[in-house]
Amino acid sequence: MKKMQEAVTKEREQHPAFYAKYPMRLITEAEEKDVRNVTSTWDLPEEYVYFLKRYVPERVSWSAVEYISIYIYGAKDLEAGQSGYSYNHVTDEVITDWPSDYLVIASDEGDPYCIDLSRGDTVIFTAQHGTGLWDFSIAYHNLSEFLNSVLHPRELEDEESPETIPSDYYKLQITGTGADKAKTLMFIKKMFSCDYTQAKAYLEKTPLIVYKGIEQGVAKIEEQLERIGADFEKHKISWEEFIELVQS
The missing domain is CATH 3.40.1580.10 (SMI1/KNR4-like)
Known part of the structure; x- marks a missing residue:
């Protein structure tokens, strides 16, 4: 402590x-x-x-x-x-x-x-x-x-050098239903561990942030969004913006 x-x-x-x-x-x-x-x-x-x-x-x-x-x-x-x-x-x-x-x-x-x-x-x-x-x-x-x-x-x-420690932060946000609304809703449902009704409510309030964090983590989510044809944006953010998103 x-x-x-x-x-x-x-x-x-x-x-x-x-x-x-x-x-x-x-x-x-x-x-x-x-x-x-x-x-x-x-x-x-x-x-x-x-x-x-x-x-x-x-x-x-x-x-x-x-x-x-x-x-x-x-x-x-x-x-x-x-x-x-x-x-x-x-x-x-x-x-x-x-x-x-x-x-x-x-x-x-x-x-x-x-x-x-x-x-x-x-x-x-x-x-x-x-x-x-x-x-x-x-x-x-x-x-x-x-x-x-x-x-x-x-x-x-494990004595990783400071140069290898990630310092870039990103946010991914869904901006629309995309090519297949059902797949986008399913993604939201799984991402937020919610039911269909709540997922639909989330989608109606875009932009919806689905990821905020370091560069290593953004690639996997970005790949999933591309695979289902979702409308989304990727933005690089500062450390201060990242902390503000986490604490909001």
Whole structure:
């Protein structure tokens, strides 16, 4: 937690004007009612409860080589973080293809990071969203390892040179139905883990941002959009614009 606090402080010091406009804080004492709410809703591992009591993010997301922009939920927003995964907040219905024991504790641009509550430990599982099927695999063997990855990405630990670290950011946005409206709607449905009605509502409010992040991640989404004939635009954005999109 101390290292995470130091990282947030350093980030604010490096970009004072931006964070004066978009405040970011990491508080280390959660409200008792928030902790009580999550512990009464789920049977959580003791290590994870300890973390939730001491991690209260306010507009804090983590950008690193391992991640595009990962948001780790605190006790206050843990329940809301399940939306789009285990339940649909629009229809207030359970999503049946989601593993019932998986609790989303963080999300990186839609890719969930979860603990399996049936295990009683903090092994972290992840899967890529938008593929139509949740194919989970172990990402980290415990919570500490996962949190450490946010601060010390594996690539950096492998002595990757600074020149190879990506610094260009992009956004992709759908601007119209394209050649095949049904395929575009299906893409939106998978990308946002929503139902057809919500996907249609999203499409009616174009431009719809479907990706924001580093260059390595944009190519795959761009290829999918080209394959279905969707109308879309790709724009290079600054780091400040990227952070603003993440926190909006």
